[in-house]
Amino acid sequence: MSLKPSATIRYTAMRLGIFVGCLVLVAGLVRLGWVPSGLGDANPAWVVLLALVLSAPLSFVLLRKQRDEMSAVIAGRVAGAKDKLAANRSQEDDAVDEAARAGR
Numbered sequence: 001m002s003l004k005p006s007a008t009i010r011y012t013a014m015r016l017g018i019f020v021g022c023l024v025l026v027a028g029l030v031r032l033g034w035v036p037s038g039l040g041d042a043n044p045a046w047v048v049l050l051a052l053v054l055s056a057p058l059s060f061v062l063l064r065k066q067r068d069e070m071s072a073v074i075a076g077r078v079a080g081a082k083d084k085l086a087a088n089r090s091q092e093d094d095a096v097d098e099a100a101r102a103g104r
Helices: 008-031 044-062 064-103
Strands: none
Touching: 008 044, 008 064, 044 064
């Protein structure tokens, strides 16, 4: 058994890493005065919001491969769950049919 993290955990960790990197970058730029510091006491909210706005398109472009991998894993799990549900339904239908035959 390999210790490779799941695709979802890896994607989420990388997305969080990109956000934290953007947060540090924006906070540094605000501290240097290269980016406006927001309105009044809104500095922390401004920094977080700007970091979110920057990290979203970066994540979309940079993490395409990981997102597709995660999507394939989730699609496989959904297909497996649908197969199990269909198998359970057919078992229930068979049981109902047998009960109906026995009741005749």
